[in-house]
Amino acid sequence: MKHLESGDLTTYYRDHWVEIEPERLARYESMFQWRDGHEALIAPAQIAEGQVIADYGCGPGALAIELARRVGDEGRVIGLDINPTFLEKTQALADQQQLTERVETKLIEDDRIPLPDQSVDRILCKNVLEYVPDPTATIAEFYRVVRPGGIAHVSDSDWGAVIFEPSGERFARIMSAAGVAFRSPLIGRSLYGMFRSAGFSDIQVQVLASADTSGALHPVLTNMASYARLSGQVEESEITAFLDDIDRALKEETYFAVLPQFLVTGRV
Numbered sequence: 001m002k003h004l005e006s007g008d009l010t011t012y013y014r015d016h017w018v019e020i021e022p023e024r025l026a027r028y029e030s031m032f033q034w035r036d037g038h039e040a041l042i043a044p045a046q047i048a049e050g051q052v053i054a055d056y057g058c059g060p061g062a063l064a065i066e067l068a069r070r071v072g073d074e075g076r077v078i079g080l081d082i083n084p085t086f087l088e089k090t091q092a093l094a095d096q097q098q099l100t101e102r103v104e105t106k107l108i109e110d111d112r113i114p115l116p117d118q119s120v121d122r123i124l125c126k127n128v129l130e131y132v133p134d135p136t137a138t139i140a141e142f143y144r145v146v147r148p149g150g151i152a153h154v155s156d157s158d159w160g161a162v163i164f165e166p167s168g169e170r171f172a173r174i175m176s177a178a179g180v181a182f183r184s185p186l187i188g189r190s191l192y193g194m195f196r197s198a199g200f201s202d203i204q205v206q207v208l209a210s211a212d213t214s215g216a217l218h219p220v221l222t223n224m225a226s227y228a229r230l231s232g233q234v235e236e237s238e239i240t241a242f243l244d245d246i247d248r249a250l251k252e253e254t255y256f257a258v259l260p261q262f263l264v265t266g267r268v
């Protein structure tokens with residue numbers, strides 16, 4: 001596996017979403033499925049029939065399709081992403097589920113959202129702002145495109161608030177090296193202030209955390225290992241040892257992981 005050149009390190013947070021190796025793409029597609037447990041992640045957005053909803057950073061489309069089911073024939077969902085393959089997958093999923101009329105997709109090419117001012121009732125953004133070049137500018141765009149009375153709802157991680165057992169220096173080194181894949185790895189704690197600065201009112205914040213004892217977060221940890229490997233900042237032997245630590249802990253039933261999600265909701 002090649003390591004990134006030092007110039008590439010500075011843009012890897014974006015590039016790794018545009019050029020995705022088949023193995024990682026397959027892992028993302030299974031990670032990003034809609035699950036019943038996600039209900040709590042979108043509840044504050046108050047989704048209802050007839051709404052026009054933008055899904056910012058829609059990935060392969062699982063959330064966008066779930067939203068399309070909920071908005072009914074009068075509603076519409078616009079999936080937005082920087083990766084054209086994700087947009088194609090979102091559109092294909094909509095076609096498969098006979099939701100074509102309710103779903104459209106648009107490519108994000110810069111900080112600006114390709115939608116008119118005050119044109120959507122909701123904008124949702126799930127696990128994306130940690131990757132954008134300037135989250136303050138993106139949240140200002142959310143404020144611009146939401147209609148008065150509408151809602152912007154963001155959920156994201158904060159990689160400084162992750163708990164993993166077995167913990168220790170190896171985990172810390174892997175996480176530090178994997179930081180190349182994020183523009184703002186500590187975004188979770190900044191979202192509230194960013195929403196305030198953007199002008200949102202009635203801002204609600206929740207932190208949702210559940211204990212993973214069965215390995216549900218294994219694909220996330222595997223991604224961290226692959227990011228750390230590409231960074232060239234840790235030896236291959238250490239990455240292998242990290243992955244072995246996880247497998248051993250799962251076998252011995254000592255594995256324990258928590259990846260809190262920071263939810264921030266604001267009204268325009």
Ligand SMILES: C[S@@+](CC[C@H](N)C(=O)[O-])C[C@H]1O[C@@H](n2cnc3c(N)ncnc32)[C@H](O)[C@@H]1O
Pocket residue numbers: 014017018032033056057058059060062063080081082083086108125126127128131132133
């Ligand atoms: C972790 S995935 C989340 C996908 C989806 N929101 C979900 O939760 O299933 C991050 C997504 O953000 C997209 N992304 C990365 N940088 C972006 C940017 N600057 N603007 C919009 N989307 C971006 C990626 O292409 C990817 O689809």
